[in-house]
Amino acid sequence: MIELxxxxxxxxxxxxxxxxxxxxxxxxxxxxxVAVVGPSGxxxxxxxxxxxxxxxxxxxxxxxxxxxxxxxxxVAMVFQDARLLPWRGVADNAGFGxxxxxxxxxxxxRRVEAALALVGLAGFDxxxxxxxxxxxxxxxxxxxxxxxxxxxxxxxxxxxxLDAITRETLQDELSRIxxxxxxxxxxxxxxxxxxxxxxxxxxxxxxxxxxxxANITVPLARPRQRGSREFGEVAARMRVDLFxxxxx
Amino acid sequence: xxxxxxxxxxxxxxxxxxxxxxAVPRFGFVPATILPPPSVLPQAFWREVxxxxxxxxxxxxxxxxxxxxTIGCVLGIGLGVLTGMWPALEATLAWIVxxxxxxxxxxxxxxxxxxxxxxxxxxxxxxxxxxxxxxxxAALGAVRSVDRELIELADAFGYRRADRKLIKVILPAATPGxxxxxxxxxxxxxxxxxxxxIFGVPGLGQRMxxxxxxxxxxxxxxxxxxxAALYGLIDSGFVALQSWLLRWKR
Numbered sequence: 001m002i003e004l005x006x007x008x009x010x011x012x013x014x015x016x017x018x019x020x021x022x023x024x025x026x027x028x029x030x031x032x033x034v035a036v037v038g039p040s041g042x043x044x045x046x047x048x049x050x051x052x053x054x055x056x057x058x059x060x061x062x063x064x065x066x067x068x069x070x071x072x073x074x075v076a077m078v079f080q081d082a083r084l085l086p087w088r089g090v091a092d093n094a095g096f097g098x099x100x101x102x103x104x105x106x107x108x109x110r111r112v113e114a115a116l117a118l119v120g121l122a123g124f125d126x127x128x129x130x131x132x133x134x135x136x137x138x139x140x141x142x143x144x145x146x147x148x149x150x151x152x153x154x155x156x157x158x159x160x161x162l163d164a165i166t167r168e169t170l171q172d173e174l175s176r177i178x179x180x181x182x183x184x185x186x187x188x189x190x191x192x193x194x195x196x197x198x199x200x201x202x203x204x205x206x207x208x209x210x211x212x213x214a215n216i217t218v219p220l221a222r223p224r225q226r227g228s229r230e231f232g233e234v235a236a237r238m239r240v241d242l243f244x245x246x247x248x
Numbered sequence: 249x250x251x252x253x254x255x256x257x258x259x260x261x262x263x264x265x266x267x268x269x270x271a272v273p274r275f276g277f278v279p280a281t282i283l284p285p286p287s288v289l290p291q292a293f294w295r296e297v298x299x300x301x302x303x304x305x306x307x308x309x310x311x312x313x314x315x316x317x318t319i320g321c322v323l324g325i326g327l328g329v330l331t332g333m334w335p336a337l338e339a340t341l342a343w344i345v346x347x348x349x350x351x352x353x354x355x356x357x358x359x360x361x362x363x364x365x366x367x368x369x370x371x372x373x374x375x376x377x378x379x380x381x382x383x384x385x386a387a388l389g390a391v392r393s394v395d396r397e398l399i400e401l402a403d404a405f406g407y408r409r410a411d412r413k414l415i416k417v418i419l420p421a422a423t424p425g426x427x428x429x430x431x432x433x434x435x436x437x438x439x440x441x442x443x444x445x446i447f448g449v450p451g452l453g454q455r456m457x458x459x460x461x462x463x464x465x466x467x468x469x470x471x472x473x474x475x476a477a478l479y480g481l482i483d484s485g486f487v488a489l490q491s492w493l494l495r496w497k498r
Contacts (some may be wrong), residue, residue: 085401128496
């Protein structure tokens with residue numbers, strides 16, 4: 001469960017202050033897959049960082065209630081660039097969030113193996129990031145987030161830099177992982193099609209400073225078919241409903 | 249150019265160099281005391297080795313070298329990393345650094361003698377001073393240019409304390425830059441060894457000065473060659489260590 005109450009965020013640099021977010025209320029129930037869409041630079045990633053606790057909001061409250069007591073971190077993040085540590089192999093990158101003490105080496109190994117298997121990267125343990133393709137790197141980043149077994153997965157345009165085929169494969173795997181693990185997912189994207197394909201609810205941000213324009217539940221059953229007429233119709237309607245006009 | 253041709257040319261160049269060097273004193277262009285021909289060197293080398301002086305000087309100098317290098321690197325890298333992590337510390341030290349840094353290593357010799365006497369400690373001090381600045385600036389620069397995004401990654405995965413960030417991300421990310429600085433320091437420290445020993449502390453530098461005062465220029469060349477060979481050895485060893493440590497790079 002994520003509760004955002006009246007979130008505002010203002011940066012001050014060289015005496016001039018810029019308000020990025022204002023008066024944002026959002027409540028995300030546990031287990032929901034929520035996509036956050038909006039034009040580039042609107043503050044979607046900033047919102048994600050506020051939820052992650054990486055940026056303290058200038059106004060308002062963020063509260064995160066988690067059920068999973070065993071988790072080392074309640075929230076884990078996947079960035080747009082895979083952001084792997086180049087000096088660590090695949091397994092050590094995937095285990096990056098588990099080095100907090102209190103987790104035995106054997107347990108760490110078990111969790112890393114499980115996470116890598118979940119993203120389809122078993123057997124790549126010893127490779128270094130520069131030996132992987134973009135899609136493989138992003139899988140490692142996803143495994144790194146899954147290995148800490150968080151209640152909440154925050155994803156910042158994780159597939160935006162990938163080619164279309166890899167992107168669709170990873171979208172399918174993420175859908176599967178979400179269905180299997182029941183984690184709450186907040187997924188930032190600028191693609192409405194991606195949001196419609198993946199999410200339970202879509203939140204639209206727009207304006208300067210950005211506020212919430214709409215919060216709409218996707219009226220599609222799972223599993224969803226990308227090419228289907230129904231999918232196309234919903235995606236087209238969403239464009240209008242979220243932004244009041246057929247945006248992007 | 250093929251590899252064998254390159255090697256052949258390099259060998260030819262070196263042999264030509266030795267031949268000209270041999271010819272100049274031999275045909276009487278300059279006296280052999282001013283420029284000893286290479287052909288007398290093996291004999292001179294054998295004399296130095298069999299008297300035990302060569303090995304003793306070598307060991308003494310290596311001791312100064314390693315001690316100065318270690319002290320200089322530990323202090324330089326340590327302070328450089330701290331300064332790189334905390335801008336407030338960098339600002340505090342800025343003017344001190346600006347005042348002390350331009351002082352050439354040799355300018356410290358009078359104080360080294362005043363503080364430590366004609367003693368190995370004085371030589372170690374001179375060597376460490378030079379190494380300190382090189383490794384300090386290398387570490388400072390390397391830490392300051394660590395990708396902000398990797399530091400955010402450490403935050404996102406719960407490593408929020410400075411010491412955790414240092415170990416998980418900052419030090420490994422800064423290692424290539426720090427090692428480059430250490431490699432420069434390895435060479436710089438050899439120059440400092442000679443400089444530090446020339447004023448009387450036992451070692452290769454002192455032995456060179458003694459030989460030079462006795463016009464035993466062949467012995468001087470022996471020690472010059474010794475230092476060149478040692479530096480080459482240490483540098484290749486370090487490069488091997490460096491590429492092993494950075495084996496994750498492409």
